[in-house]
Amino acid sequence: SLDQVIKLADAGDVDAQLILGLRVLPRRNYPGDLTEAVRRLGAAANQNHPIAQHRLGRLHLQGRGVKKNPAMAARWFAAAARQGHSEALRYLGIMYLQGNGVRRNPAEAVRLTDASALLGNIQARYGMARMHAQDVVVPKNKIEACKWFLLIAPNNPAATKHVVRMHEELEPAQFAEAAMFNHSPDITCNSIEPPGIINAQMYTGMAHNADASL
Numbered sequence: 001s002l003d004q005v006i007k008l009a010d011a012g013d014v015d016a017q018l019i020l021g022l023r024v025l026p027r028r029n030y031p032g033d034l035t036e037a038v039r040r041l042g043a044a045a046n047q048n049h050p051i052a053q054h055r056l057g058r059l060h061l062q063g064r065g066v067k068k069n070p071a072m073a074a075r076w077f078a079a080a081a082r083q084g085h086s087e088a089l090r091y092l093g094i095m096y097l098q099g100n101g102v103r104r105n106p107a108e109a110v111r112l113t114d115a116s117a118l119l120g121n122i123q124a125r126y127g128m129a130r131m132h133a134q135d136v137v138v139p140k141n142k143i144e145a146c147k148w149f150l151l152i153a154p155n156n157p158a159a160t161k162h163v164v165r166m167h168e169e170l171e172p173a174q175f176a177e178a179a180m181f182n183h184s185p186d187i188t189c190n191s192i193e194p195p196g197i198i199n200a201q202m203y204t205g206m207a208h209n210a211d212a213s214l
Helices: 002-010 014-023 035-043 052-064 070-081 085-100 104-120 123-134 144-157 157-169 174-181
Strands: none
Touching: 002 104, 014 035, 014 052, 035 052, 035 174, 052 070, 052 085, 070 085, 085 104, 085 123, 085 174, 104 123, 123 144, 123 157, 144 157
């Protein structure tokens, strides 16, 4: 029951804290309680729960329930990314690409996005494909672009269109090379260093009432 979950959370159970934090996040037709969400997610994040760390990063990035703080968001994304959270990897990659909350580093942005893509994140895979197809951040490479588009094409009409076009543009041997792409994860998430020190007590007094407009 909910009372049991609350009791467990109050006793320090990390999964119960996560459940309660996610439960009170605002969503369609439900106003939620951002202050309580930040409190519960913060407790779980401080116990190193990657899902809570990722969610907390997004709240800091958007300024929901806490003051907008891209640098703090990046720290939480990094904490989750080191545990292999694919969406945190993708978000952190975007921040390094934009120089938002961290010093701009396109090479690190590509590395993080690639890591997320290798873990199966569809948006990251599409991002890698577009970067290689459009000569964005990385040199233009149609074979590399085709590799990533092929991985997401079955369930993505836009990617399917790119694959059809590239099938016409690439030599048969090149297309075959792309189709043989081994997308098994080969990353070391522990190598991701946080852009700052995460203090286990950082949430003391940080949560505040959500803005009425949120």
